[in-house]
Amino acid sequence: MNIVIICAFAVVSAVMCKTVNNDRSIALVLTLAASAVIFLKAAASMSGIIAQMRSLFFVQGGTDPEYMRILLKGLGICYITSFASGICRDSGESTLAEQTVLAGKTALLLIALPMLESLIGIVKTLLM
Template sequence: MAGDKLIIIAGVCIFAAVMCRVFDSTAKEYGVLIKTALAVGIAAVVIDCLVPMIGRIEDMYGRISADEAYLTVMLKGLGICYLTQLASDICRDSGEGTLAVQAEMAGKTALLLISLPLFEKTAQLALELIY
């Protein structure tokens, strides 16, 4: 991520934190809305910064002729982790700890589901080595 974007994000986060403190005593729901909108906006900026890097990783995988399934699982897993953490943090900040735990459990389950084909390949390879 470019340094200038990081500085802007840090400044906006500090401003939003001050605004949330202002709303804490009078209208707490506005603070939650500010946090949620800011989190989604920052996630969009981060994803925008990751797109060129993903292209470079795809090029690297193409040059070494590795199985694309590994790259796919890695990128999907990264997306699931980011999205799960975002949802969990927003729920926790809103005072909904139970929903945060459920979001985390859903993310872990999604990671397990997308990695199942790789686990099958690994198990098959292990069986081939044994027999």
């Protein structure tokens, strides 16, 4: 993934959106399309990151595979929430964007609870 190309694409897309700003529907569609292209480009590089994480968790770390699943789900929640709230903000719906962020934080906490339970169990074992 070449971040310079992605950033240049984002800047050009933003300038194009400002150019057609008098027609909000075209600007919104352009923003959605550019965001989708950037998201897909970033998602394509995730396979290498996931392979490295598997190596860290399983080969070197010897940890429970559930932890990696929780981490990947949390990462996905963060990306999707950020993407959705950004689109809401661009559409002028800041309240909806904030509610989306709140829902994302709640979902993140919910999937992290098993990890927290495990951590509390380890601390209890160490203290006894």
